Amino acid sequence: MRNTFAKILSKLTKKNNKIILLSGDIGNKLFDNFKKDHPNNFYNCGVAESNMTTVAAGLAFSGFQPITYTITSFNTLKTIEQIKLDICYQDLPVIIVGVGSGLGYSNLGTTHHSIEDIGLLSNIPNLNIIVPTDKQELEILFPQILKSKKPTFLRLGKKNEKPVYDSNKCNSKIGKATQILRGKNVCILGYGNILRNCIDLISQLKKNKINPSIYNFHTLKPINKPQIIKILEKYRKILVVEEHNKFGGLFNRVSEIKTSKQNFKNIIISVNAGDKFIIGGGDLKNTQKKLGLDKNSILKKIKLLNSL
Amino acid sequence: MKNITKISNQIRFQTCKLSHQAKAAHLGSALSCVDILTVIFFSDLFKFDIRKNSLDKFILSKGHAAAALYSCLAFKKFISFKKLNEYGKNNSVLEEHPNKKINGVICSTGSLGHGLSFGCGITLGEKIKNLKNKNVVLLSDGECNEGSIWEAAGFASSKKLNNLIALIDFNNWQATGRSKEIFGGEMKKKWQAFGWNVMDINGNNTKQIYNALKKAKKSKKKPTAIICNTIKGKGIKFMEDNNNWHYRVPTKNELKVIEKILMQ
Numbered sequence: 001m002r003n004t005f006a007k008i009l010s011k012l013t014k015k016n017n018k019i020i021l022l023s024g025d026i027g028n029k030l031f032d033n034f035k036k037d038h039p040n041n042f043y044n045c046g047v048a049e050s051n052m053t054t055v056a057a058g059l060a061f062s063g064f065q066p067i068t069y070t071i072t073s074f075n076t077l078k079t080i081e082q083i084k085l086d087i088c089y090q091d092l093p094v095i096i097v098g099v100g101s102g103l104g105y106s107n108l109g110t111t112h113h114s115i116e117d118i119g120l121l122s123n124i125p126n127l128n129i130i131v132p133t134d135k136q137e138l139e140i141l142f143p144q145i146l147k148s149k150k151p152t153f154l155r156l157g158k159k160n161e162k163p164v165y166d167s168n169k170c171n172s173k174i175g176k177a178t179q180i181l182r183g184k185n186v187c188i189l190g191y192g193n194i195l196r197n198c199i200d201l202i203s204q205l206k207k208n209k210i211n212p213s214i215y216n217f218h219t220l221k222p223i224n225k226p227q228i229i230k231i232l233e234k235y236r237k238i239l240v241v242e243e244h245n246k247f248g249g250l251f252n253r254v255s256e257i258k259t260s261k262q263n264f265k266n267i268i269i270s271v272n273a274g275d276k277f278i279i280g281g282g283d284l285k286n287t288q289k290k291l292g293l294d295k296n297s298i299l300k301k302i303k304l305l306n307s308l
Numbered sequence: 309m310k311n312i313t314k315i316s317n318q319i320r321f322q323t324c325k326l327s328h329q330a331k332a333a334h335l336g337s338a339l340s341c342v343d344i345l346t347v348i349f350f351s352d353l354f355k356f357d358i359r360k361n362s363l364d365k366f367i368l369s370k371g372h373a374a375a376a377l378y379s380c381l382a383f384k385k386f387i388s389f390k391k392l393n394e395y396g397k398n399n400s401v402l403e404e405h406p407n408k409k410i411n412g413v414i415c416s417t418g419s420l421g422h423g424l425s426f427g428c429g430i431t432l433g434e435k436i437k438n439l440k441n442k443n444v445v446l447l448s449d450g451e452c453n454e455g456s457i458w459e460a461a462g463f464a465s466s467k468k469l470n471n472l473i474a475l476i477d478f479n480n481w482q483a484t485g486r487s488k489e490i491f492g493g494e495m496k497k498k499w500q501a502f503g504w505n506v507m508d509i510n511g512n513n514t515k516q517i518y519n520a521l522k523k524a525k526k527s528k529k530k531p532t533a534i535i536c537n538t539i540k541g542k543g544i545k546f547m548e549d550n551n552n553w554h555y556r557v558p559t560k561n562e563l564k565v566i567e568k569i570l571m572q
Contacts, residue, residue, distance in 0.1 A: 020436075040436055043467065051425045051459030058429015061361075061414065062437070066429075081419060082456075086426060090408060090416055 001157040001193075002099050004135035006030045008142055009067070013038050016146070020059055024049050024070030026099075049074050053082035053096070060092035065146060071105065072098025072114035072155065080120060083153075088126040093149040097156060101131070102192060102243030103273065104158035106287040115273040118220055119248015121153050129221040130174065131155040131191040133164040137172050137218060144174045161193040164216070175219050177227055183211035186305050187235035189250060191217045194243045197288070197295045204299060210306050212239075217250055228257045237305045238268045241298060243288075246272040269305050271298055312514045315383060316346040320543045321570040322379040322392075328558045330375075330396025332404050336553035338376035340479040340511075340538040341446060345373075347517040348444055349380045353525065358386055358412045364441045365430060367415045369423020370448035370477060371405040378402055378410070386412035421454030423447065424474055428464050431472040431531075442525055444473045450482030453491045458502065464531040465503030472531040473524045474504075477511060479540035481551045499533040511536020544569055 010033055013019045021034065021042045035042045045052035049070060056066035068075060075098045076083070087094045098114060105112035121127055128150050132138035138156070145152050164180065172178045180195070181202070188198050195216055205212060215231065217223075232238070232254075240251040251270035258264045273291050281287030288294045292301075320342050327335040348354060354364040368377045375395065382392040387402075387410065394400035401409045405418030415426045427445040434441060451457060464472050478495060480487045499506045505527055509516040517536065524532035540554075541547030544566050558566060 020433075043432070045463060046459075046466075048459035048463065050421075050456045051428070051463050054422055054425030054456070054460075055429035055432065055463065058415075058426040058431075059433045060429075061426070062430050062433025064433050064436075082422065082425075085416065085419055086422055 001132070001135050001138055001161055002027070002030060002159055004138050005097065005142070005156060006034060008139055010034050010037055012143060012146065013041055016065070017041065018063065018065045019146070020064045020066045022052050022056055022066055022068045024052055024068070024074060026070050049078045050082050053079040054086045056094040057082070057086035057090060057092050060094050065093055065095070065149070067095045067097055069097045069099065071112060072101040072117055073112055076114065076117045076121060076153065083121070083127070084124050087151045088124045091126050092151060095145055095152045095154055097154045099156050100158040101155040102157070102194070103281070103284055103287050106281045106284045110277045110279065113278060115243065115245045116248065117155065118244050122221055122248060126151050127221060128152040128174070128219070129155065131218055131220060133191065133193055133195050133216050133218060134161055136163060136165045136170045140170050140172050141174060141218060148174065155192070157193050162196045164193065164195050164199060172216070172218055175222065176224055177215045177217045177219070179213065180216050181212065181214035183213040185210050185212060186237040186239060186302060187213045187215065187231055188239045188241060188302070189215050189217055189231070189254060190241035191220060191250060192243055194241055194293060197293070197298055198241055200295055201299050201302070205302060208303060210302060212302065220250065223253050225257055228254055229261065232258055232261070232264050232266050236266055237308065238266055239302060239305055240268065240270045241293070242270070242272050243293060244273055246270060246275050267305065267308050269301055271301055312346055312350055315350050316343050316514065317543070317570045319346060319376060319379045319383060321567060322382070323375045324544070324558055324563060324566045326375040326379065326392070326395045328560070328563045329393070331557050332375060332396045333555040333557065334372040334404070335375070335557065336481070336541040336547060336551065337370065337448065337479070338373040339542050339544065339547065340540045341370070341373050341477040342376050342543065343512045343514050344446060344475055344477060344517055344536055345376055345380050347514050347521065349384050351518055353518065353521050354442060354444065356412070358414065361414060365414055365443045367417065367423040367427050367443070367445045368406055369417055369445050370420070370451055371417030374404055374406045377406060381410070381412040384412065420448070420451040421456040424457055424460040425463070427472055428460050428467070428469060431469045432467055434471065435469065440471065442471050442473060444475065446475045446477060448482070449476055449478040449480065449487040449495065452476060452495065461499065461502040461504065468529050469531045470527045470529050473521065474531065474533045476533060476535050477538055478535050479538045481540045481554065483554055495535050499535070503530060505530045505532040506535065507532070508535045509537065511538035512542050
């Protein structure tokens with residue numbers, strides 16, 4: 001996903017020289033072409049993320065469209081006060097890009113995991129939170145983010161993510177979840193590349209006479225409440241899948257909307273990254289397995305949900 | 309410069325009045341930087357066109373000195389005196405820390421350690437646009453405890469932000485004690501080590517402030533830090549260098565004494 005980000009950024013900067021990329025001493029090879037083509041649009045801010053975030057706010061004040069880019073954990077938690085006060089409180093159009101979100105850097109350990117970012121950032125007014133599921137969706141959503149001129153957190157994966165949209169053409173729009181599969185028994189809600197784990201289960205589920213719907217909630221904030229209400233009205237059994245802490249993510253949002261409607265009797269189950277520091281997770285596949293986010297675990301959850 | 313002294317006395321009194329009316333703290337910190345603010349706003353060094361944000365810019369990074377800033381903005385006619393008197397009252401935008409809904413405030417501050425980075429971003433943006441205007445950020449000495457200040461300091465010199473000027477209001481007191489005892493390292497040497505032009509002046513002497521800023525404006529490559537040695541509570545003898553006035557508010561009788569000292 002990061003390669004696609006670098007590619008589309010070069011393309012868009014050719015047309016829009018207000019784009020300024022600030023890097024936290026990362027992406028050396030990745031942005032070589034960008035730096036060559038747009039030397040005045042790239043600044044390495046060093047390993048000083050707090051300053052980088054506020055510098056971006058100052059640049060935005062001067063009429064630019066700055067993007068801060070580094071590993072998600074560092075670009076969100078180290079900088080959360082700068083995001084709150086300098087970007088969002090002052091409502092400046094900065095895009096905060098986190099790379100290796102969720103468990104993208106699983107084998108680098110807890111310091112590099114980012115499974116609490118959405119929960120923490122969701123509490124900051126004015127901030128949009130966007131999570132593309134694959135590179136095709138990133139290409140579709142990124143120009144929309146630039147056009148919106150809103151403070152935005154863009155939660156990217158790392159690299160070599162399997163496509164979710166495959167041959168289907170992605171036409172996602174900020175603010176509305178995209179239905180990527182039409183079914184009836186159960187409804188799966190998720191975001192990010194973990195949705196691929198769900199798509200891979202379709203044929204097995206069909207053998208079990210389960211035809212799920214799948215919705216891709218690429219826009220976590222502002223959350224589309226009317227759309228969630230419609231989904232809750234249509235499907236009784238809901239599974240929320242997210243590479244995020246069990247608190248503060250999509251499961252919370254869907255549950256609170258359900259609770260606000262007294263007559264809703266939905267069963268909502270969640271698979272998530274738990275609420276523990278993950279030590280010894282190893283690679284992404286192994287870590288997902290340990291947390292119950294792998295295909296088999298999700299399959300079991302869907303079967304259980306279907307039987308209820 | 310004679311006129312400047314008169315204005316600074318008026319701003320001092322106005323600031324004390326605001327603190328008394330609103331029962332708002334941080335008076336000592338506001339008074340130590342009144343001379344600096346007066347030179348910035350009322351000398352011929354800078355031109356502020358705050359509504360269009362197109363000329364020189366000022367950021368009060370030590371946002372707790374808001375009362376002194378608001379007083380300057382009123383004398384500068386960016387805000388009315390009627391508005392100024394709403395300071396600290398319910399439903400007023402003139403809160404105890406400045407926000408950019410107020411004419412003349414370009415950056416909301418209050419949490420220490422943000423204003424210099426914001427100034428870096430503005431200055432870098434203007435450098436890209438090839439603009440020559442100056443951007444001035446006022447920091448407190450206690451604020452220089454914040455790591456983000458030193459992130460900004462390293463950034464500014466590496467990007468050759470010569471149009472950026474930082475003034476450090478070095479009154480040698482922070483909330484609970486002497487700045488030099490609470491946080492180590494020599495202020496002047498630190499800024500020099502981070503690649504800045506550094507000047508060390510009497511920050512309550514308007515002539516010295518004026519000359520230092522004039523020199524800073526001429527810098528060709530480096531950003532400039534002016535260490536302004538000041539006295540907390542400056543101008544009112546019974547407040548001077550007395551850290552109780554970090555939080556204390558003047559009584560009605562004290563305000564009368566202050567008026568006598570400053571306005572006669």
